[in-house]
Amino acid sequence: MSASAEGAAAFVPPDAGLDELRRAADGCRGCALYEDATQTVFGEGGAGARVVLVGEQPGDREDVEGEPFVGPAGRVLDRALAEAGIERGDAYVTNAVKHFKFQRAERGKRRLHRKPGLTEIRACRPWLVAELRALRPEVVVALGATAAQAMLGPSFRVTRERGVALPFPPLDVLGTREAADAGAGEGRIVATVHPSAVLRAEDRDAVYAGFCADLTVAARLLA
Ligand code: SF4
Numbered sequence: 001m002s003a004s005a006e007g008a009a010a011f012v013p014p015d016a017g018l019d020e021l022r023r024a025a026d027g028c029r030g031c032a033l034y035e036d037a038t039q040t041v042f043g044e045g046g047a048g049a050r051v052v053l054v055g056e057q058p059g060d061r062e063d064v065e066g067e068p069f070v071g072p073a074g075r076v077l078d079r080a081l082a083e084a085g086i087e088r089g090d091a092y093v094t095n096a097v098k099h100f101k102f103q104r105a106e107r108g109k110r111r112l113h114r115k116p117g118l119t120e121i122r123a124c125r126p127w128l129v130a131e132l133r134a135l136r137p138e139v140v141v142a143l144g145a146t147a148a149q150a151m152l153g154p155s156f157r158v159t160r161e162r163g164v165a166l167p168f169p170p171l172d173v174l175g176t177r178e179a180a181d182a183g184a185g186e187g188r189i190v191a192t193v194h195p196s197a198v199l200r201a202e203d204r205d206a207v208y209a210g211f212c213a214d215l216t217v218a219a220r221l222l223a
Helices: 007-011 018-025 060-065 072-084 118-135 145-152 195-200 204-222
Strands: 051-055 091-095 102-104 111-113 139-143 188-192
Touching: 007 018, 007 118, 018 118, 051 118, 051 145, 060 072, 060 111, 072 091, 072 195, 072 204, 091 118, 118 145, 139 145, 139 204, 145 188, 188 204, 195 204
Parallel strands: 051 091, 051 139, 139 188
Antiparallel strands: 102 111
């Protein structure tokens, strides 16, 4: 079967809970990324989660294991959540794009991360909207620019507005140019860097401290 021109919308069951969404997402052909990836990596966490953390896309490890944030970046995230005082049990973790996008290294078997494009982010957004509709979290944390722009629109800049509690846009305009000015939906959103930025940084301690500080802003909203 080839990728659907409508994106994931054709595969999302209406008014579904998380378990039904997860099962349906297994068969998604909303863009071409399913062709080379191992499996759909849907969000993980309890239906009562008060905070939803949204990353970019699954990495190599996540693609193999079928769970989000189980690789090196996930370990950074777990540590930072604990330091910020966010209970892992209060959190649901997911990604803006639910299949791993990669290219093969010229030599060897390594699969190198490729950033998802706007078309893939747009195609996959119905899954994120459905997760947020099912969860209705008090706080959403955007981990990195892709996640932030997938929700707050293409003009949002993490470097300018990270660590600030902003109104969460209504779900029907999520990620569009109107998202920033559409008025508040339910809950708040805080943007920060992706935890993989800590692993790539020359000064890991400083980037990690900034990441924890941003998560602490989210934690205070839950207090
Ligand atoms: S990346 Fe998203 S839209 Fe594309 S096939 Fe996977 S789940 Fe569907």
